[in-house]
Amino acid sequence: MSTTANTGTVVTVWFVTTTDPAAVIASEPRSDRGFGRKYLAQLNPAWPITPIGQFALNRSVPASTDEYYIAGYPGLTLVQTVIEDVSLLSELDPRLLNSLPANDVYVFATDPATGFGGIAHFRDGEVVRSLCARRDRLYEDIGLPDPFELPFWAGDHDDGNGTGIDLPFHPVDLVPAAQRAWLGFDLAADGPDVHVTAFAVDGRPEPRFLGEPDRSTPDLDTVVGRASSKLGISVRDPGYDDYESHDGDDGDGDEFRRLAEAGTAAARRIGRIITRRGRTLAATVGQKLRHTDRP
Structure with missing residues (x-):
């Protein structure tokens, strides 16, 4: 603004x-x-x-x-x-x-x-x-x-x-x-x-962050990127349907909407991975606990 x-x-x-x-x-x-x-x-x-x-x-x-x-x-x-x-x-x-x-x-x-x-x-x-x-x-x-x-x-x-x-x-x-x-x-x-x-229309440069978000906290793209890197997945994977581009003839549409959709999809994917890994870890721990009383 x-x-x-x-x-x-x-x-x-x-x-x-x-x-x-x-x-x-x-x-x-x-x-x-x-x-x-x-x-x-x-x-x-x-x-x-x-x-x-x-x-x-x-x-x-x-x-x-x-x-x-x-x-x-x-x-x-x-x-x-x-x-x-x-x-x-x-x-x-x-x-x-x-x-x-x-x-x-x-x-x-x-x-x-x-x-x-x-x-x-x-x-x-x-x-x-x-x-x-x-x-x-x-x-x-x-x-x-x-x-x-x-x-x-x-x-x-x-x-x-x-x-x-x-x-x-x-x-x-x-x-x-x-x-x-x-x-x-x-x-x-x-x-x-x-x-x-x-x-x-006065020739000023485009701001780095459209809408000037609060720089004291990471934006959505940064948060998703960091989490994705740690889990070994890419939110920019072109083979993943949730990140498919839906631009019309003009490629300069609502970029904020697409960023939000991509971020939400990435968050869901991250959540599913965390859930699966959590279940695997719980099963492993449980198996080990059952054998702790054995010589």
Whole structure:
């Protein structure tokens, strides 16, 4: 996940073709690194694309400058990045807005440093609703308010700290409410995991460990490798079906999933070997004990 600071507005775009986005998210589908790489290569072929991690978006910090968090699910695609000087979502760069085919496109933008919040819904390329504001300034108000907005405009979310000309709510608070209403789910830490793959486009090198695991403990590959070596087996044996590669046409898919599957299979195999050797040892010891009383 990102370790650099944001210098602009975090913009999250959802391309929707399914009738039930919440059901897709509830199944916790995995993200595909190959899809994200191809998407960015089409968005801007000149970018140097570096994978920098795979993790749950709802359990991480947002994307930072020159970073893209991407996930392509069945009927639902997510792209999150940072854009400078965003105040009118209706004028969002068409290259991003039209980068994938979708009847409905939902855009959410936040900048907690300035208090800016923006929501927009596009249908067939036309703006249905766009509201972009800070508490003390309304930048854009296109279309009719959706029902979920009414309590905000009515002052139900007013903390009493605004002035007479301020909006009766903080626009950043409107963003999660819009997502719940339009997509049917929250990006909450205790909700379903929204798996994404992160990329950088500023030429930085690929990190040694994607996702930055805790270096104080060995990772799964190291543990399995050490145990396998001691038992005289190889977790990379190409003749063993549990380690067969199941890549599709694009060989840059979900590497974390394959590593986990290989590790689990190796652990099972190690367990079976230990069990068999343990039984053999127990039988040998038992045989010797039966003969200890003999001269």
